Amino acid sequence: MRELVTLQVGSFANYVGSHFWNFQDELLGLAEDAYADPVFKNQSLNMDVLYRSGETHQGTVTYTPRLVSVDLQGSLGSMSSRGTLYNEGSSASSNIFTWGGNVSTQAAEPHKKNLFLQSLYEEEQGDFLTLQSGVSGGEESSQREIHDSEIVESLENGVRYWTDFSKVHYHPQSLYELSGLWVDPQKFDNYGIGRESLSAGLQGEEVSERLRFFVEECDHIQGFQFIVDDSGGFSPLAVDVLESIADEYTNAPVMLYAVRGSGSSMDPRSQKQRVSRKLHDAVSFSMLSSLCKLIVPVGLPSLSTSKASTFLSINDERPYHCSAAYAATLHSVSLPFRMEPLGPTGDSSYASGAVTVSEVVQILSGQARQNMVAILDAAMPSPSLAGNSLGETLLKNLQPLTPETAEDVEDLQSVVSMTVHGALGSGGHRASISxxxxxxxxxxxxxxTRPIYCHLSVAQCPLPIPLPFPSIFGNLVGQHGELLSTPIVGSPTRGSLDVHSIPMAARLRSSSAVLPFLENRLGGLRSCGIARGAPGAELVRSWGFAKDELEDMGEMLSKMIATLDPHSQMSSDSD
Known part of the structure; x- marks a missing residue:
């Protein structure tokens, strides 16, 4: 068994991760549900790749994500940093007296559970009582339907923390808050302030220690799935952790998703802010990409107006919305890492195309191309294959979630790793693997134009839509994710009560279409930080970077650009 360890660093990364783990939890529940669609019982997925089995001191068996999540103090809302399964935390009171003076206590009111979290607690208490007494305390179906609609409405209007919509139990080692950082989250927005805030602490070591807890119990780790909010001050911490991984786990590749919410891409108002943003983008990407096997930038300036949202209705101002679409795509591209390998017959009725993280990295960075940045594309939902014998619609619907990418690029050296799952065929039935x-x-x-190589992974199991998923589907999406010819009359948006699952297609591309993204970062670094009289030279120096370090970053970016396009003017060393 080849395990994956997941890291989530930063606010938006945890929003994405919360949805990601909800999908996994839903798959686990549907696999055990006697009334669920049979396709969920034959997933051909090994969930132990992502999860660990354990036991509390009371003897209760647990099954929790192999995860380390990092965020600012106070970001967990009503959830304890110890999670909800293990309650052996230390008491706040102590019998040790070392101070004889007056003592005053400042206590903040705990955050109240929202309607969704209350319902989870009540449901689990009911299940516990059922196990104890053997008597079910179920509700009438009509009452349950009303209750679910109230939950959906309350989440749409009231999500403040990523834990507000999390339906997953976490291990006590999983949730880490950066204590002692007295910083406004809105101002924790660049590499310099992150580096300054974290320099005096041991946060990187503490995160690495938690990571070590999960890695050491793995039989044969295949790599790390790292989701980082790189839009601000969390990047330096991610760099510290990546350096630790590189030192301790040399043979375990890191697949890093650098995610950003739509709000982080707003154009700064002042010249000083614009310079700071350009330098942050260049420095953050350079530092992160130098320490991982593959980096995938994720997050459009406006997801709602992009082609990727053709069948979606997203509010860019709500991280709860945007993160759901990105999480769905990350779920899809990670499916091959946990697919069961093919049996002796060499085929499977439910899934095909299992690969490891290392193999995907080799697919995308091999072929004499050593770039470490890939484009992420998605079709959400993917179109039916019926009447589409050549699949042109499927490829057309795959749209980039990576920002600043070029369209309709003829790249004869492109390489693709693609996942399609839950695809619908004629008559609305699940299309076979073949x-x-x-x-x-x-x-x-x-x-x-076609890639020189395309690895294809296919599964029959669609993406399940759990109750706390936001109402982001348009009125052309049916109950099973089928695309309708006429819109459904009524609400313009549809959520988990209307759409139960959707087919998905996702693709990782190594392509010269990412050149604008790289060129913008190199251009920003040179014009704002390296060039003579650069307006951000003093700023980036205050971040702790000397000019020769910036020049090394520029050289690395130039090499990445030259690998993709040897004729690019940006690869020149001249300023």
């Missing part, structure tokens, strides 16, 4: 493979391969064969 049908999907034939359709996708035929589509690429007839495409005007």
């Amino acid at each position: 049908e999907v493979k034939d359709t996708v391969h035929a589509a690429y064969e007839h495409a005007i």
Whole structure:
């Protein structure tokens, strides 16, 4: 068994992670539900890749994510940093007296559980009583439906923390708050302030120690799935952890998703803010990408107006909305890491195309191309294969979630790793593995430009839509994610009570289409930090970077650009 350890660092990264783990929890529940669609019982997925089995001191068996989550103090809302399964935390009171003076106590009111978290607690208490007495305390279906609609409405209007919509139990080693950082989250927005705030503490060591707890119990770790909010001050902490991983786990590759919410991409008002933003973007990307096997920038300036949201209705101002779409795509591209390997027959009725993180990295960075940045594309939901024998619609619907990418680029050296799951065929039935493979391969064969290599992973299991998922589907999306010819009359948005699952397609691309992203970072670094009289030279020096360090970053970016496009003017060393 080849385990994955997941890290989530930063506010938006934890929003994405909260949705990601909700999907996994939903899959686990549906696999045990006697009334669920049979496709969820035959997933051909090994959930032990992501989860660990354990036991509390009371003897209760646990199954929790192999996860380390990091955020600012106070970001957990009503959830304890010890999680909810293990209650052996130390008491706040003590019998040791070392101070003889007056003592005053400042106590903040605990955050109240919202309607969703209250319902989870009541449901678990009911399950516990059922186990104790053997008597079910279930509600009438009509009452349950009303209750669920109230929950959905309360989440749409009241999510303040990523824990507000989390339906997952966490291990006590998983949730880490950066204590002692007295900083306004709104001002924790660049590499310099993050580096300054973290320099005096041992946060990086403490996070690495928690990471070590999960890694040491793995039989054969295949790598790390690292989600970092790189829009601000969390980048230096992520760099510290990446350096620790590089030192301790040399052979375990890191697949890093650098995620950003739409609000972080707003154009700064002042010249000083614009300079700071350009330097942060360049420095953060350079530092992070130098320490991982593959980095995938995720987060559009406006997800709601992008082609990726053709069938979605998203509010860019709500992290709860944007993070859901990104999490769904990360779920899809990570499916091959936990697919069961093929049996002796070499085929499976439910999933095909299992690969490890290392193999995906090799697919995308091999072929004599050593770039470490990939584009993430998604089709959410993916279109039906019916009447689409060549699959052109499927490929057309795959739209980038990576910002600043070029469209319609003819890259003869591009490489693709693609996942399609839950695809629908004619009559609304689940398309077979072979049908999907034939359709996708035929589509690429007839495409005007096609990659030199495409690895395809296929699963019949669709993306389940859990109750706390936001109402971001448009009125052309049916109950099972089918795309309708006429809109549904009524509400323009549909959520988990209307849409129970959707087919998904996601793709990682190594392509020259990412050149604008790289060129913008190199250009910002040179114009704002390196060039003679650069307006941000003093600022970046205050962040702790000497000019030769910036020049090394520029050289690294130049090499990445030259690898993708040897004729690019940006690869020149001249300023």
